[in-house]
Amino acid sequence: MAPGLHVTAAMPLQRVLGWPVLTLYGLGAILGAGIYSVIGAAAERSGPGLWLAFVASAAVALLTALSYAELATMYPKAGAEFVYLRKAFPRQALIAFATGIMICASGAATMATVAIAFAGYLQAFMPAPVALVSPILLVVMGGIAIVGVKESAWTTAVFTCIEAAGLILVIAVGTTSETFGDALATLPTFGIVPGAALVFFSYLGFETIANLAEEAKQPERDLPRAILLSVVIATVIYVLVALATLALLSPTELASSDAPLADAVRARSPLIARVLGGIALFATANTAMASIVSASRVLYAMAEAKQLPSPLAAVASTRKTPWVATLVIVGAGLALLTLGRIDVVASVSSFASLLAFGSVNVAVLVLRRREPDATRPFRVPSRALPVIAAIATLVLVTQLELVAIAVGSGLLVLAAVGYRALHGSAR
DSSP states (O other), rough: OOTTOHHHHOOOOOOOOOOHHHHHHHHHHSSSHHHHHHHHHHHHHHHGGHHHHHHHHHHHHHHHHHHHHHHHSSSOTTTTHHHHHHHTTTTOOHHHHHHHHHHHHHHHHHHHHHHHHHHHHTTTSEEEEEEEHHHHHHHHHHHHHHHHHHHHHHHHHHHHHHHHHHHHHHHHHHTSSTTGGHHHHHOOOTTHHHHHHHHHGGGGTGGGGGGGGGBSSSSSHHHHOOOHHHHHHHHHHHHHHHHHHHHSSSSSHHHOOHHHHHHHTTTTTHHHHHHHHHHHHHHHHHHHHHHHHHHHHHHHHHHHHTSSSSGGGOTTTTTTHHHHHHHHHHHHHHHHHHOOOOOOHHHHHHHHHHHHHHHHHHHHHHHHHHOSSOOOOOOOOTTHHHHHHHHHHHHHHSSOOHEEEEEHHHHHHHHHHHHHHHHHTTO
């Protein structure tokens, strides 16, 4: 065994993260590869109402973020959704187990997808085989995650600043167009709903902050602040990017582009378009890092709760990171790389995340009734908000492609089978 690695589950994680780093971590997870890839397809669905699709998705994300903030401060533990659902439904352990497995599967699929995208972007700068570059990226990001959460969080923070700068460049170029802001006159229509379901993938990531609860210095203060700030900042950037791209290209042109943001600025500045290609490398690597860190914490929490084999709860004795869980998640991502391009993974990730979000909103309501006197350092202002959020997530699920719903449902069935295999008929 390598020096500094420990195989018992009793060792706690290390509290080293303050709210600024947590906010940058969450923002980096949100501003990942999604906005660089889905904005074109979303423009095809929503047309000039593209910016409204981002606003609609932001509303759902923000409502759910409130629920995460309440539960994360009640139960500042790694594992987030798994922990909350175990508390809300103690007699139905399968609910928490299946949700945890879905979140891990979504994380592994997402990291594999962005690793392939990273290799594709790299082709513009140097010839390198995708089959070699993709696994190297996952191994490097996994290595950083094992070295320490502080190191991985700061890596994410630096990458976040770089990818945010790229989006700001798009906004800056867009403001030079005389038509910048004209899309604000677009009236809402039902057509923005399918677009909102698609761009919701671009908001996934704020929930990963909750998985770092055991590594936050002051979770009661830091978690709500970081969760809400990351969603609000991302929303402002996304809306401005949507207005900028609509000012530079028509929705039809955006829809037909494989690199919509780069193509949107290319006519006015080829240099900036090339810079955006380089920034996309940081964006995809950032998403891979965030997925590895978050999903490994879910596996760690499930193993610590004896829902998965105990070796998955092993913590490095010096670095205080869940190294076995991290290796397993990276391994799952490497296995998925063999599938090549995973066209439906964004929708499958959205399906899994929306399912988890709906469950978290329900958990808030259940725990308000079951444990009305429990300490809640942060409270959702009104019980109506989790209800609205749960309904909204269900609406967005119905707008996903049938193949994504089918694949996601299949994963749920596999999770149930796995639970029965591990725990028999125990509830």
